Amino acid sequence: MSPILYTSHAGIATLRVNRPQARNALNWAAQEAFAAAVQTAASDPDLRVLIISGSGSAFVAGGDLRELHAHPEREAGERLNRIMGQALAQLAELPCPVIGAVNGDAAGGGVEVLTACDLRLAVPHANFHLVQVRMGLTTGWGGAARLVRLVGLSRALDWMLNGRSLSAAELHQIGFLHRLTAEGEDVLTAAHAWAEELCALPRHSLAALKQLLRFADHNSLREGYARETELFTELYGTADNREGINAFLEKRPAKFG
Structure with a gap:
């Protein structure tokens, strides 16, 4: 066994x-x-x-x-x-x-x-x-x-x-x-x-949030702010980001990749 x-x-x-x-x-x-x-x-x-x-x-x-x-x-x-x-x-x-x-x-x-x-x-x-x-x-x-x-x-x-x-x-x-x-x-x-x-949620956003929260838990506020800006910018304008915004505006469930 x-x-x-x-x-x-x-x-x-x-x-x-x-x-x-x-x-x-x-x-x-x-x-x-x-x-x-x-x-x-x-x-x-x-x-x-x-x-x-x-x-x-x-x-x-x-x-x-x-x-x-x-x-x-x-x-x-x-x-x-x-x-x-x-x-x-x-x-x-x-x-x-x-x-x-x-x-x-x-x-x-x-x-x-x-x-x-x-x-x-x-x-x-x-x-x-x-x-x-x-x-x-x-x-x-x-x-x-x-x-x-x-x-x-x-x-x-x-x-x-x-x-x-x-x-x-x-x-x-x-x-x-x-x-x-x-x-x-x-x-x-x-x-x-x-x-x-x-x-059902965007996997890259979940991974980034997990990384961000763990980073913030081990580093200074200033370093946390900087990492947050980096990750936000990386995700901004991606297909999942656009799909989330479009789904919200069109009042329909989002379909992430």
Whole structure:
């Protein structure tokens, strides 16, 4: 059984962690397969939206603790951080929107995976556990650096220093989760509907906005202003720009390329 399932159709790809018997904990094989799937997504010129989810009742349980217990040597930790750290950095830098579709509990590295997604939705009963401190560790896949930008320093400190578990409702309230599914609604169905909405929008504008917002988050206001002007000018007068304006003036749905 493959530890990662990757499918793509009509511009929407789904990457699903497939170790339900281990609550989708990422062992070495799963980490390598996850990284390869992200590379596949990055190499696909037709990709419009990527969805990340899990099989069974859990989203992702982070690293496989049984495997980590068997390999206490420092080199094993370096390998773990290198594989997933690089994979999540590449995931966050994809030009297309990435949706985290949380089908159940996310723990440790599973929450770190979500921090690399652009948009996040979850089933209402999901819980989110950042408990690395209880293992004598920190986050290791870039999760802390991304989390503090998503929820702010104060909330990140409270969540991580206390090794807390937070509910989907709590994370929706503070903005970490953008949407919650209705009770009984399939999260992948909801994610695909969201992806189809995004596919109806101009892909170059989505990519530019994603680039602009991430640039602004890491640079000064002045640098953000300059980059915004550059990207606006690049898109101005393009076929999608003209189609959007014409559709608005003609009171019809836009049909972007």
